[in-house]
Amino acid sequence: MNIAIVCYPTFGGSGVLATELGKALADKGHQIHFITYQQPVRLSHFHGNIFYHEVRVPTYPLFDYPPYETALSSMMVDVITNNHIQLLHVHYAIPHASAAYIAKQILAKQGIQIPVITTLHGTDITLVGRDKTYRPVVTFSMNESDILTAVSDNLKAETYKNFDIEKEIEVIHNFVDVTRFNKKPIDEFKKLIAPNGEKIIVHASNFRKIKRVEDVVKTFFLINEKIPAKLLLLGDGPERSAAEAEARKSPLVDNIKFLGKQEQMEDILPVADLFLLTSEYESFGLAALEALAAEVPVISTNAGGLPEIIINGYCGFMSEIGDVEDMSKNALHILQNKETHDLFKANALVQAKKFDIENIVPKYEELYQRLIK
Numbered sequence: 001m002n003i004a005i006v007c008y009p010t011f012g013g014s015g016v017l018a019t020e021l022g023k024a025l026a027d028k029g030h031q032i033h034f035i036t037y038q039q040p041v042r043l044s045h046f047h048g049n050i051f052y053h054e055v056r057v058p059t060y061p062l063f064d065y066p067p068y069e070t071a072l073s074s075m076m077v078d079v080i081t082n083n084h085i086q087l088l089h090v091h092y093a094i095p096h097a098s099a100a101y102i103a104k105q106i107l108a109k110q111g112i113q114i115p116v117i118t119t120l121h122g123t124d125i126t127l128v129g130r131d132k133t134y135r136p137v138v139t140f141s142m143n144e145s146d147i148l149t150a151v152s153d154n155l156k157a158e159t160y161k162n163f164d165i166e167k168e169i170e171v172i173h174n175f176v177d178v179t180r181f182n183k184k185p186i187d188e189f190k191k192l193i194a195p196n197g198e199k200i201i202v203h204a205s206n207f208r209k210i211k212r213v214e215d216v217v218k219t220f221f222l223i224n225e226k227i228p229a230k231l232l233l234l235g236d237g238p239e240r241s242a243a244e245a246e247a248r249k250s251p252l253v254d255n256i257k258f259l260g261k262q263e264q265m266e267d268i269l270p271v272a273d274l275f276l277l278t279s280e281y282e283s284f285g286l287a288a289l290e291a292l293a294a295e296v297p298v299i300s301t302n303a304g305g306l307p308e309i310i311i312n313g314y315c316g317f318m319s320e321i322g323d324v325e326d327m328s329k330n331a332l333h334i335l336q337n338k339e340t341h342d343l344f345k346a347n348a349l350v351q352a353k354k355f356d357i358e359n360i361v362p363k364y365e366e367l368y369q370r371l372i373k
Contacts, residue, residue: 001025001368002084004033004076006100007091009040012206013286014121017151017174018091019043024177024361026050033079037068041263053079069095069102076103080114086372089117089364090145093124094134097141104144115371118145120169122283125159139163146371152305155283170367173308174284175360178352181294183270190271198228198255199335202272202296204265204287205279207237214239215278215324217246217256219299222328224252227335231256231276234268269294273341274331280321282306292316292352297344299331309355315348 003025007018019042022032026049033051034040043052055075057066076099079085088103090096097118107114118141142148142159148169150156156169194200201220205211213233220231233243233256240258247256262268269275275291277300282288284305288298292309298316300306310316317330334344353359 001372002031002033002086003368004035004079004083004085004088005091006035006072006076006088006096007040009036009038009043012121013151013174013284014092014119014124015040016042016286017121018089018119020175020177020357021361021364022050023047024357025365028361028365031083033083033085035072035075035079044263051083069099072096072099073102073106076100077106080107080112081110085114087115087117087368089119089368091119092121093118093138093142097145098137101141101144115146116144117147117149117367117371118142119172120148120150120155120159122151122155125155125162126281126283135163139165143167147367149367150283152284152308154305154308158283172363172367173355173360174286174289175355175357176286176289176293176352177357178293178349180266181269181290183266183294186270193232193257193271194230196228198230199223199273200230200232200271201274201276201331202232202234202269202291203276203278204234204262204290205237205277207235207240207243209239210280211237211239212278212280212322213243214246215322215327216276217243218324219276219278219327219331220256221250221252222324223331223335224255226332229255229335232268232272233258234260234262234265236261265290266294269296272296273335274299275316276327276331277301277306278321278324278327279303279306285309288316289352289355292348295345295349297334297341297348299327299334301327309351311347311351315344315351 005022008015019040026032031049035053037055057071090100100116143166149172151174203216247253275296275298282304301321302318319326
């Protein structure tokens, strides 16, 4: 199949999933054409079946805000027309679904019928899409897509709750390549971070307010009252300065490291003893799934789609939003006993394998075949 994929090229979950999906499909012999404004961060190696088309937006004095959506639609038309594309798969509704609708209408005038799949990822529905500035266009674009998919049952329910959707939403969960996180040996790296055998706790996010990163720091301090530990915070964003200010309130601040954006999560997560996610909402929780794939138990809130990944008391624990005392208690339950910790680590890998790329990608292939036929 010849498939065009439209996504954001950044570190966010939608861009990561779209890129990894395209790479997996290319490995299976399909030709994949990525359309976006810069090369996706996970698209770092040459592949004979992968093509990248950069959307360029000319700047004119007339425009205070360059019309990216118009340029994107035009690039979709060009790529589809000249590369025998059979299907267009857009990730994140804004503005990709509306740009796909425009491209589809232009192509129809040329006698080209192109099916469109829109995959919903989270904030395109739960935050940005609900803004009255975008809502009518987002609703219309979703209903005009040939197929709508969501990355969790929770996101599907939220979409029906907040938008007038006239069609069935199919759930295809996010996935992880479990083999990527099987990094061994890791002992030397671990000793570098925790030279005295301290437990290593990791958090990864885009540091938006909804991630409640200050709760990560507060939970870590409570854990550190009982056992020596180090905290690694991966990522960057608007709430990083607030989290750093919270960290500096304690004499334990030297045990906290803000590492910024990290592309190769598979090199870092395997050294962790525990993953901490204190979000107010997660449509799915891809970072938590990647931690499980690295055999790292997860302590999280019970928000959004996280209960679809984490089995409470099996591969981690979930607490109410903001309950840092309960999260620290659950963390200590896992970390203070080696047998318990080893059991949760083993269970984490078992749970992650349910979402392995080998199980999920065929579901997209089946969807594509159905549409093309």
